[in-house]
Amino acid sequence: MKMSAIGLVSTENMPYEDWLEYRKLGIGGSDASVVCGINRYKSPIELWLEKTGQLPYQEAGEAAYWGTQLEGLVRAEFTKRTGIEVECVSQILQSKEHPFMLANLDGICEHHEYGICGFEAKTASAYKAGEWDNAIPDEYQLQIQHYMAVTGYQGFYIAVLIGGNAFRWRFVERDEELITMLIELESAFWKHVQEITPPPLDGSNASAKFLAARFPDSVPKSQITLPDTAAELLAQYDEACEQLEVITEKRTEAENKLKQMLGEHEIGTAGSRIVTWKSVTQERLDSKTLKAEHPKLYQKYANKTSYRRFTIKAAV
Helix, strand or coil: CCCCCEEEEECCCCCHHHHHHHHCCCECHHHHHHHCCCCCCCCHHHHHHHHCCCCCCCCCCHHHHHHHHCHHHHHHHHHHHHCCCCECCCEEEECCCCCCEEECCCEEEEECCCEEEEEEEEEECHHHHHHHCCCCCHHHHHHHHHHHHHHCCCEEEEEEEECCCEEEEEEEECCHHHHHHHHHHHHHHHHHHHCCCCCCCCCCHHHHHHHHHHCCCCCCCCCCCCCCCHHHHHHHHHHHHHHHHHHHHHHHHHHHHHHHHHCCCCEEEECCEEEECCCCCCCCCCHHHHHHHCHHHHHHHCCCCCCCCCCCCCCC
């Protein structure tokens, strides 16, 4: 079977470390949802740090590991249920028109109407079964549309083993509008990678860590006049603080009433939920007493840390 994309490199017997290095050469299918800002586990700034070599790729977790191990089984079961043979693809593919777009396909196969199409194998927790009811999760929709942008295919099969005992598969047609959006967003993101300039920051922990590492220390007494756009951000900050205060109060109210219901009992049940209010004993070092009674010992083992405290207050 022939494909319209360029075969960048063979992945057959490729060491995992080398595969990670090739991932830095462009944006892959699993990166698409991150670039679009809908990934639940990674932010755009974190992906940018990975692509620019400032942050090592995270080790694959148990779910990702078993997903890879079970890929062949999902592929074989798909063929068994549909009669459609799937051919493995041992290459990293590269878009001819947009070289920064890469693809690692789990396979290719024939479709009675569209001809050659792609195949993607997935595994999912039983807790996520609802996400596969009459649809596929958004991040996988973006992944296979990204693959279609790279290959030029008109459709993609996706099969999933859910909870180890439920199998489903779907055929997804090419969505030109979605692909156009993907190319635009990924092109803008890749420009940030090439120019080593971070993408717009968001509210993720990764963005906060990036800023802490980028500007670890402040210049004492230095002062600037912030741009006009700061006023909008300050209003956003104030509104969020007000909302957080209301939400925190509601949460605390619910917590207090549940504690009242429990009384001296440690565990309570309500439908499928379990509520606990357990006694916990902890031993902590009394640093104040240690410093007062044994100052030299305190100085010997004290750790000095530095960080920048962020505050907003009214100008005098």
